[in-house]
Amino acid sequence: MKHLLTADWTDLVVANFETEKKFLEQFLPYKTELNEWSDKYLMSLVGFMFSKPALFGISSPIYRKFEEINLRFYVRYKEQQQWKKGVVFIKEIAPSPVIGFMASWLYHENFISLPMKHKISISDNKKNIKYSWRIKKNWNYLKLQTSLYPSAVPVNSLESFIANHYWGYTKKSDNKTLQFEIKHQPWNIYPAISFEMNLDAEKIYGEKFSDCFSQKPLSVFLMDGSRTKVSSTALL
Numbered sequence: 001m002k003h004l005l006t007a008d009w010t011d012l013v014v015a016n017f018e019t020e021k022k023f024l025e026q027f028l029p030y031k032t033e034l035n036e037w038s039d040k041y042l043m044s045l046v047g048f049m050f051s052k053p054a055l056f057g058i059s060s061p062i063y064r065k066f067e068e069i070n071l072r073f074y075v076r077y078k079e080q081q082q083w084k085k086g087v088v089f090i091k092e093i094a095p096s097p098v099i100g101f102m103a104s105w106l107y108h109e110n111f112i113s114l115p116m117k118h119k120i121s122i123s124d125n126k127k128n129i130k131y132s133w134r135i136k137k138n139w140n141y142l143k144l145q146t147s148l149y150p151s152a153v154p155v156n157s158l159e160s161f162i163a164n165h166y167w168g169y170t171k172k173s174d175n176k177t178l179q180f181e182i183k184h185q186p187w188n189i190y191p192a193i194s195f196e197m198n199l200d201a202e203k204i205y206g207e208k209f210s211d212c213f214s215q216k217p218l219s220v221f222l223m224d225g226s227r228t229k230v231s232s233t234a235l236l
Contacts, residue, residue, distance in 0.1 A: 004106065004232040005055055009184070010225035011120060011129055012048040013144045014162060015197060015217040019043050023212070024073050027090055029171035029178075031236050032075040035085055037161040043073045043090070043212065044162060045199070047131035047142045048225060049118065050094075067116040067131055069093040069142075071205065074161075075169055077179070077236070086167030086179075091205060093133055107233060108170045108178055112204075122148065126193060129222065135200050143196040146222045150188035158219050159189045170233070181231040190222040 021041045024034055034041060051065035070092040077084045092111045094100055100111030115134040122128070125148055132141040153159045163186070170178040201213040 003183070003229040004180075005053065005230040006057070007053040007228060007230075008049070008051045008225065009228045010049045010051070012046055012187070012223040012225050013129055013131060013142045013220070014223060015045045015142060015195070015220045016158065016162060017043050017045070017212050017215065018218050019073075019212045023208070027073070027088060027171065028075065029088060029169045030173075030175050031177050032077045032086070032088070032169050035074040035076040035165075037074075037158055040218070041073070042158075042162075042218065043071060045142065045197075045213075046070050046072065047118075047129075049120075066095050066099065067118045067133070069116075069131060069133055074165055077167070077169065084167045084179075085165045086169050087165050088169050088171070093204075107168070107180065107230075108172055127190070127222070135203050138200060139198070140200055140204070141196070141198050144192055144220060144222060145194045146190040146192060148190075150190055150224070153189045159191075159221055163187055163189065163223060168230070172235075177236040178233040179236055180233045182228060183230075184226050184228040187223040187225055190224070192220040192222070195220040 018040050024041055047069045050068045053060045071090045072087045075086055075088055089109050093114050095116040097113040100113050103109045103111045117132050119130045127146050130143040132139050166182050168180045172178050199213055201209045
């Protein structure tokens with residue numbers, strides 16, 4: 001598949017929540033099935049920096065660096081006896097409607113625009129990251145502190161499961177699914193030392209998401225990120 005978009009995806013704060021299989025099935029794209037970890041079905045709330053974007057190798061003259069928040073879950077698709085592990089984005093947040101329009105046009109994703117800001121700093125051999133987005137008058141945020149040193153990640157760990165999904169799937173209709181490939185080098189994992197979250201789940205995602213986000217995350221960690229290539233979409 002040809003690469004359509006390249007950009008740096010960096011400082012990915014990943015908060016993982018367990019949910020019910022039946023709950024996720026309503027968002028499941030045609031021809032895909034849910035991919036569980038240790039009999040658990042997961043959604044991840046991910047905040048990261050998106051920078052230096054280029055379309056077909058041509059650098060974008062605007063929006064060279066911005067925050068993004070996405071809510072996603074994990075699926076797989078079988079093609080020629082091979083499983084392709086991928087993600088489905090339920091909703092994504094960016095600081096400009098132009099960004100959302102481009103993502104909707106290119107990948108048919110569900111974007112909303114909200115005021116956003118971030119703060120990334122290093123002190124006392126720890127990294128501190130905070131992503132914030134405002135809904136109404138309330139600032140939501142993900143706030144994470146990690147070590148400066150990555151940890152070894154066992155093959156069957158939750159961290160490895162989350163990191164090793166290299167396809168995206170979008171539900172275009174009840175019988176049409178778009179597939180795109182996501183390519184990047186393996187990312188380093190940094191476990192959380194401390195984590196805080198403030199999230200108006202009902203206002204952003206709807207009342208049905210309140211129960212999921214009322215619990216503590218199953219795990220939280222940082223992925224360092226890298227230059228990432230995303231293909232154009234193909235219809236399954």
